[in-house]
Amino acid sequence: MDIEQTLAQLDLSQKIKLLSGLGWWQTEAIPEVNIPSIKLSDGPNGVRGQKFFNGVPASCFPASTGLGSSFDVELARKIGEALAEEAIAKGCHVLLGPTVNTPRSPLGGRGFESFSEDPALNGTIASAYIQGLQTKGVSATIKHFVANDQETQRFSISSDVSERALREIYLKPFQIAIREAKPWALMTAYNRVNGIHASENSKLLKDILREEWCYEGLIMSDYTGVYSTTESLKAGLDLEMPGPTVMRGKAVERAIMGGKLSPSDVDTRVRKILELVKHAQASGIPFNVPEKSIDTPQLRQLLRQAAADAIVLLKNNNNILPLSKNVKTIAVIGPNAKLAQTSGGGSARLLSTYTVSPLEGIMTAAAEVGAKVKYTIGAASHRYLPLLDTYIKQFNRNTPGATLEFWNDAPSRDFLLPEANIEAPLSKCKWSTETLGTNCLLLDGIDAAQVNHICFIRYITAFVPDESGDWEFGVYFGGKGNLFLDKKLIVDLSTNPEPGEEFFGLATQEKRAVVTGLKAGTSYEMELRINTADFVAKSPLPCWGCLRIGGVRQFDGQAAIQDAVELAKNSDVAVLVIGLNHDWESEGFDRANMNLPLLTNDLVSAVLRANPHTIVVNNSGTPVAMPWVDDASTVLQQFYGGNECGNGLADILWGKVNPSAKLSLTFPQRIEDTPCYGAFGASGQEHGKIQYNEGIYVGYRSYELRKLAPLFPFGFGYGQSYSTFEYSDLQVPSSLSAVGTFSVTFKIRNTSAIFGREVAQIYIADPDSSLPRPMQELKGFHKVSLESGETKPVTVSLNREALGFYDDRQMCWVAEKGAFEVLIASSSADVKLKARVTLEETIVWTGL
Template sequence: MLPADFDIDEVISQLSVSQKVKLLCGKGWWHTEPIPEVGIPSMRMSDGPNGVRGTQFFNGVPSSAFPSSTGLGSSFDVELAEEIGKALADECRAKGCHVLLGPTVNTQRSPLGGRGFESFSEDPVLNGTIAAAYINGLQSKGVSATIKHFVANDQEFERFSISSDISERALREIYLKPFQIALKKADPWAFMSSYNRVNGLHVSENKRLLDDVLRKEWGFNGLIMSDWIGVYSTTASIKAGLDLEMPGPTAMRGRAVERAMAGGKLDVSDLDFCVRNILGLLKRAYASGIPFDAPEEGLDTPEVRALLRRAAADATVLLKNDKGVLPLKKGTKSIAVIGPNARYAMTSGGGSARLLSTYAISPLEGIEEEAKKVGAEVKYHIGATSHKYLPLLDEHIKQADGEAGALIEFWNEEPAGDFISTQPDFSAGLKPCVWSTPTKSTNCFLMDGIDTSKVNYKCHIRFTTKFTPDVSGDWDFGLNLAGRGNLYLDGQLIIDLSTNPELGEAFFGLGTVDVKTTVKGLKAGQSYDLEIRINSADFQARSSPFECFGGIRLGAMPTTNQDTAIAEAVEMAKASDVALLIIGLNHDWESEGFDRQNMELPGLTNRLVSEVLQANPNTVVVNQSGTPVEMPWVDEAHTLLQAFYGGNEVGSGMADVLFGNVNPSGKLALTFPKRLEDNPSWPFFGSQGETPGHVLYNEGIYVGYRSYEKRNLAPLFPFGFGISYSSFEYSDLSLSPLSDTGDLTVSFKIKNTSNIAGREVAQVYVTDPQSSAPRPAKELKGFTKVALAPGETKTATVKLERDAFSFYDERKMSWIAEKGVFGVWVGASSADIKLKGDVELAKTFSWTGL
């Protein structure tokens, strides 16, 4: 091992060219390459951004799931973001992780973006400011942040090849800006390049973005890594300043670098530049004290649980409380909990952000726990299903020895017993498998956690478990596979995915469509043998961007007659004092790998909501989604909460708000449109571009609320909107003189005019009516969150800098703040301005850089 204070240049001088080449790519999915001959160890990375998965998708060490980024952004809470960053750092330490792959700050351009829930906001100031706090918390404990995905990675459709065609001004003011703010306020130690092209050129080989802007103009001196399998060139990516290709083994470096050097396309100095940045991050890893190649451990403490619960509540936005139904009164005797998102804990969106939670509290569990304290009876009904895939069977399965879970076995050759035939011979004994492992879940993405010294990638897999239903009657089963195989119940074939299965969206687009069937007459409490047999050869023969053994996703639930279920839920609502409707999306609808097709709530959700609203005048609607959904019943709903994905404690945090343990203080980090067509990216998003391979950012700088105000188009709920159980009064705006360099102090008073302690998010907007260039009606330039006791008044202060008064001048390729009068407005939301003032800039000035 190198000494902790090693000299980077001295180490570089000791490395051979082949060793330098080796360092330019990762070792496997989550590590950098070691050079033991020189004492260079391997650094460990982990997904993020809302948790620390560790080094395994399959059978990994459980983790704490924090609220999705849209929820954290909607808290407008810088201190909370920093606390979460510190908690993530603690979990990184427990898992021997030196580099966390987060936060994500891609701009929320459209509600349909599959990874929209991973980013904080549609507004660059809120996005970058919350990201900076997260980074500062994480890096204060020695763990590197990796801000991503640089830049304009805003859709999943053709994400590896699509060109985001953006004007220079929009690129600077909207899409690069959150990265710039985070770099200025927090200095992340690593950046991750995005998959896509920007104006025709892949970012991973875009010298102008990676070197000219990020390094030279902004002064970034850390490491730039690729997104996973996001390198498409050898010489160009290295010349552009992309230090590290991830993951390993290399696809575009290694021998290709040596060939490029032989041809004079690369020089040793090019390699040295990249190696210097890799060693610079390694030096920070040494300073952290996190061991190298450490065993992975979980972190589940009372302190972490308390933070998770507080974060879940603070990531909740109260949108309507017209009749004062909330908080729930202590005299409430009966509560009907209805809806598809009530019984299951929707902790996160899908894809690389999703992880195995240490535990999870569903909304139903959280509500039942709080209801006990006030003596209320709780009854539950699903009302209407909204699943894309049936719920997992994890709570219903046991191994043959009685332990929870299932057994997975692997063979490298066709075992005996007609392995994946639709008519297998179960009487024929299988020869011993080469390796086996238990698992707790019926969702197994077999891309890691497998003993590769014993198991080949082309293999045969058997998944066996005992399934015990908790409800008698007919059950629906749904299966999709990465591979080819069949599902058997008590030896009888019930789903056939062995004969030319159609491809679907599961497993990052590598899996089959989900095939469903109904099994009649199952008995509660009786155990049934479930078996899935898979051949991965078919999967391996297809074009896959990474090596993987295959995948299984098996779900089931009692068969539901939708009409009957809604009717029963309505009757339950009628018979209860209060009805709590928990509806929304989940990680099957919002996920990396694909975009949403529309903004609609799935299934018969809207009908369920409308009928329950008519049945009970005390109905509370809680929508849970990472990004906006259409709400055709919103005028009838007098009480409405937006909950986002709340992490481990989603149910407890939701219940805390419903029962008044926490006074809601969140405000929307996203504009909620009335309909998809109102979104400014419509119709230029996803596959709707006019030119194949290109998506035109025709809305320019008018993203989110900027566009709604430009078009004078009222949204469903405006950016920055959220109400409280308290009421607040704004007064006494005071503006310091605007300095010649653009510094301004904004002060004002906020009074809590209610008898309930609360917190108010005050937002500072700047308007530039005299600009020589078109400008939005106003733009968020600062905010503060103020805690107030009943009747208390505090003076709030927000400091603005030159960025608040500038726009990007494409002609001069610089930022410019023009002399003249600016409006400085303070609001409770973008649509609710409370105070207005003016300041004057005496002289025009311009600049480049941070």
């Protein structure tokens, strides 16, 4: 494509058409001048494709906090390449990832989507991820620019942050990735930054991004994140997503008519859209093709490697790990053991091609060594009742799934009444489809030519329990309706349903009911009836509603804990898999506290008392409180592990993989210790503003300044894995020229009897700065693989950025002449080697 020639062929109406998307996942096409519609898909840990509902399955990689904890640049690049291959299989030209927002608080709903609290680690891993994607022709979309660090009031909240903190902490990962990887697309944030929405913030988009950093890629909005016409176009927002447009189209024509915009303003934005189209054409990725999944042995191995390499060994005081061949009986306990927690919730969530739960992974590995495994849940941890996906079959058919039927008008007079005659005949449905799930977000996948958004829905399936007893069912949806089991009403949400938190607070609260005496293996007819009118009228997005059905066999909480205690007592080792799930950590809301759910802490304490050989596995995307941690000898942090979370865990437990990950986030003792405590979430907002009071002291920088010991420090991994390492021979130049470029060289030796990998971290301290600076800042890292007894030299190149800070008095970066400390560490709290280097002259710069 010749950009200027194509632009010259477009009339004004065609140009304006290109400024907004075509539906959820495509840009507009102009066939008359051979401009195709390019396709986008959600990331960052998988390629969902063009459907929320009934989508084509995809691989789910570990949560970004886990990938960040791997400190493995090459692994990030390989994951980017694998995601690109899946995008190509789905005919997708643009992946909406990676996320590099800064997790200010453990309570942030989307914290699991970012790589780290540290901007250098965050930006470096993102750069490798982007390079992997774009090497294969798929555009990355780095997001959300900028300071989109909480979900509370996320469309309107103003992140009020100082210029220095904005530059050093929040913009820095974007800056690193743009300099090193040049992402072809960038997504703006929902929120305001210092009072102005990011999507129309001229300082951010024009002054910093375009002019100072010379960014050449496309700038798109987050979905529904455009709040103006003239301001967003003038500031530099190229593409409004999704379509149909809300803030462009006719509004642009009116702004041009009134002289607020000129045709040249439109041309500038359209050029960037055409450039992205040109990338898509050059990539060779097909247009308008059926979506496919990829599932190969090579991909499964990468998923398994990523799952294992994202696990951090936090404690191993009694050397229980790796498990020895003498372990013959294993108790697997916990709410996160039987179900694979692949990711957090929201746009990161997708339908996995397959999953391996911790229980499945442990059972497979145990069988290989002749060990026996027994399981019990011990305690529930669900916020909403667990989905019934594995318990449903098509009614009157022995195949998995359910049928959804749609009507534009009520199919019977009493369809929605609690006392409806459910056996009465219904009129013929307008359209129907099948699904495998009990959680249906009906944003797409419905025949819009047949079905109105305001419609009547019947969801019908057969529920087949795997355990006899009393079962509790819970349901929520968009609109009004009722749930029936074997033609009996069990949940009434047709009369004044209470609003809940899901789908922007527009879905109903989950309402629960208990059905007694169900028998394992028996088929029970389950039917849900809904009218979407109330929901659709309030929805900010065009859709056909949503529905979710969950259920679990009832059990007494204390009795379940006692069952777990007895099982642990009678086993050589207990593996206790606890944590959060996508109901607790998700886009759309922030957590209320750091606590583990419900009776989880009671379960952990009881099992630890019953069996000192207990391995606690915390499965979450961000930090949780661990009041029992002093009593536990062995603790693993397993960030959401994707498809292979179970096998990845088993590989660590038996030592097939020597753990090498180190925390990309500081784990605090309590929420009150966090740097932004009192200035986060609903309780921290003041008249629609959040004050970033901690300034540059985010994460470990704050704990070190306050001399406050966290639960586990940033960059930490217990005892450097199952291996031990020795650092020596640090060499740095004694003085630096005004260029500021230098190398740090040292040696690492594996002093253990087994192969291992070590993450060496390079921190810089500036004790004589004219402005306050953190005690130390991560400026580089290197992951090295070592055989038993092997020694390798490590060289890390640094430059003026490692020495500099942002001087908001002069609005520039400054590295002041004088002495700096170079600290070589195995974590932020464990410095191994020190040296000094002197910068002879002050360096001042702007830009990348």
